[in-house]
Amino acid sequence: MSNSVISVRNVSVRLNGRMVLEDVSFDVESPSLITVVGPNGAGKTTLVRLLLGMVRPFKGSVKVLGLDPFDEGSKLRSLVGYVPQRDKVSHEIPLRVGEVVLMGKVLRRRFPRSVSRDDVESARDALASLGMEAHWDSLYSELSGGQQRRVLIARALASDPELLLFDEVFAGLDSESQGNLLAIIKQLKGRGKSMLLVEHEIDPIMDLTDRILVLNRVVCVYGEPSKVLSEDALRPLYPCLRTIEKEGKRVMILGDKHA
Amino acid sequence: MLDPFVLRAIWGILFASLSTPVSVIMLLRGALYITPEISHAALGGAAVGVLIQLFFPGLPDPFFFAVLFCIATSLFVSRIGKGGQQALGMMLSVSLATSVMLYAIIRSYLPIDRRVAVDSYLVSDLLLLSDMDVLSIAVVSTVAIVVTAVLYREFIYICFDMETAESLGLRVGLYDSLLFTVSAVTVAVVARTMGVLLSVTFLVIPAAVSRLLARRTGKMLVTSFIAAILSGLGGIAISLFYNVPTSGAIALVSISLFLSAYSIKLILSR
Numbered sequence: 001m002s003n004s005v006i007s008v009r010n011v012s013v014r015l016n017g018r019m020v021l022e023d024v025s026f027d028v029e030s031p032s033l034i035t036v037v038g039p040n041g042a043g044k045t046t047l048v049r050l051l052l053g054m055v056r057p058f059k060g061s062v063k064v065l066g067l068d069p070f071d072e073g074s075k076l077r078s079l080v081g082y083v084p085q086r087d088k089v090s091h092e093i094p095l096r097v098g099e100v101v102l103m104g105k106v107l108r109r110r111f112p113r114s115v116s117r118d119d120v121e122s123a124r125d126a127l128a129s130l131g132m133e134a135h136w137d138s139l140y141s142e143l144s145g146g147q148q149r150r151v152l153i154a155r156a157l158a159s160d161p162e163l164l165l166f167d168e169v170f171a172g173l174d175s176e177s178q179g180n181l182l183a184i185i186k187q188l189k190g191r192g193k194s195m196l197l198v199e200h201e202i203d204p205i206m207d208l209t210d211r212i213l214v215l216n217r218v219v220c221v222y223g224e225p226s227k228v229l230s231e232d233a234l235r236p237l238y239p240c241l242r243t244i245e246k247e248g249k250r251v252m253i254l255g256d257k258h259a
Numbered sequence: 260m261l262d263p264f265v266l267r268a269i270w271g272i273l274f275a276s277l278s279t280p281v282s283v284i285m286l287l288r289g290a291l292y293i294t295p296e297i298s299h300a301a302l303g304g305a306a307v308g309v310l311i312q313l314f315f316p317g318l319p320d321p322f323f324f325a326v327l328f329c330i331a332t333s334l335f336v337s338r339i340g341k342g343g344q345q346a347l348g349m350m351l352s353v354s355l356a357t358s359v360m361l362y363a364i365i366r367s368y369l370p371i372d373r374r375v376a377v378d379s380y381l382v383s384d385l386l387l388l389s390d391m392d393v394l395s396i397a398v399v400s401t402v403a404i405v406v407t408a409v410l411y412r413e414f415i416y417i418c419f420d421m422e423t424a425e426s427l428g429l430r431v432g433l434y435d436s437l438l439f440t441v442s443a444v445t446v447a448v449v450a451r452t453m454g455v456l457l458s459v460t461f462l463v464i465p466a467a468v469s470r471l472l473a474r475r476t477g478k479m480l481v482t483s484f485i486a487a488i489l490s491g492l493g494g495i496a497i498s499l500f501y502n503v504p505t506s507g508a509i510a511l512v513s514i515s516l517f518l519s520a521y522s523i524k525l526i527l528s529r
Contacts, residue, residue, distance in 0.1 A: 052426040053426075054425055054426060073428060077426075077427055082423055082426045084422045084423050084426075085422075088420060088421075088422040088423075089420045089422075090287070090420065092287065094473075094475050094476050095419055095476060096475070100419070103423070103424075104423075106412065107416060107423075107424055107427035107429050108427050108428065112409070113412060113413075139474065139475075155423075
């Protein structure tokens with residue numbers, strides 16, 4: 001029986017008079033790891049916002065875990081975890097790591113959103129599952145980029161969601177932090193979590209991903225990495241694309257050319 | 260027993276100091292720099308309030324018009340500011356120009372005794388606050404601080420990560436507007452107690468001091484409040500001993516506090 005986590009059907013989104021997504025359709029089966037790639041301005045972040053119910057399509061339908069994200073958002077919120085881009089989070093605010101992780105619990109509640117002992121326990125568990133329990137009282141702003149990313153993942157995991165959405169979590173990380181993050185994603189995949197990652201580059205996540213969706217306002221290609229990742233398919237989107245050998249593996253460098 | 264003028268000045272400072280936790284949140288929101296500009300709206304509001312009161316003496320104190328003008332300007336500027344720094348700068352200039360025009364035009368039609376009421380918003384003298392002034396400031400700043408305390412968590416989370424807060428179902432637009440509204444109310448209180456020209460003393464410096472000295476959000480709120488109280492009471496004392504204008508003395512103490520905090524931070528970071 002088909003177990004669809006995400007079902008997007010002929011969706012078009014217009015923002016500030018500009019068509020950002022056009023006639024986008026794809027399905028994601030559970031459990032699986034999907035990577036969405038595309039040049040800057042391709043509509044990747046809008047796609048994530050669409051799945052979170054923060055943007056309403058003017059055409060088509062979206063179902064996440066069988067629910068409409070816009071009209072049934074309150075039911076959906078406890079089932080979906082979101083990890084935003086690094087630059088969407090303030091690095092100036094002196095919040096403790098514990099307070100950041102608890103945000104994922106308390107904001108899902110109705111006002112006055114009090115924090116219970118269970119909330120603290122599940123927030124600590126989420127942090128511990130990523131090897132960060134010792135940092136509960138540390139200042140978020142004083143952590144390294146890789147550690148901050150882990151805290152944000154712990155925040156997304158605090159409510160034990162079925163689906164995780166990541167928006168460019170590998171961006172700006174050194175190779176060691178990328179390795180640590182990959183290990184976490186592998187661990188989450190092993191726990192049966194479905195994940196959708198939006199990335200600018202395919203390389204870091206290529207070995208783990210089940211399917212790749214190449215987006216550039218429309219769905220250009222969607223399928224298994226071996227079928228999607230051909231230079232012929234990607235060249236029109238990434239004029240600067242080149243393939244190199246790195247540690248004995250073939251790696252595609254998409255380049256920064258904007259579409 | 261303290262002189263009633265001094266007592267009212269102390270109460271005025273205590274209630275104006277309640278604005279500083281809101282200023283700290285605005286600092287964390289990255290929008291503190293607009294608050295001294297918003298304070299100019301208090302001038303226009305007070306001028307309109309005094310004019311209306313001239314024709315309808317039963318209407319509320321002009322201070323409430325100052326509050327309304329600050330709220331309207333703050334919300335307007337925050338909305339337009341989303342269009343970018345240029346749009347924000349332009350709107351701040353528009354609001355300042357409108358307030359100054361209203362102040363100048365209305366003032367020229369007012370009888371001399373009513374001009375003083377409007378001028379006190381430009382350069383205030385704390386020692387001249389009336390019982391009604393203190394009561395108005397007390398009511399408004401208490402409401403502002405209670406709302407801030409109740410919505411503190413929401414305000415901090417939208418400052419930290421607005422995108423995720425929205426994805427979790429928080430109505431970020433509503434809470435952001437509430438934050439700008441509460442901030443505008445505190446701006447009006449500070450404009451009434453310190454005067455528009457020296458409002459930066461209470462709106463920006465205590466929050467900046469707390470940024471230098473405190474490492475936790477909660478401690479920043481407390482530090483800014485203490486910095487404001489010390490500046491206020493120190494300024495009143497200096498003003499009484501040396502017979503100098505109160506607001507100016509408060510501003511000087513406040514700046515001295517900032518320089519001391521900056522030096523401490525510099526020494527500790529070596």
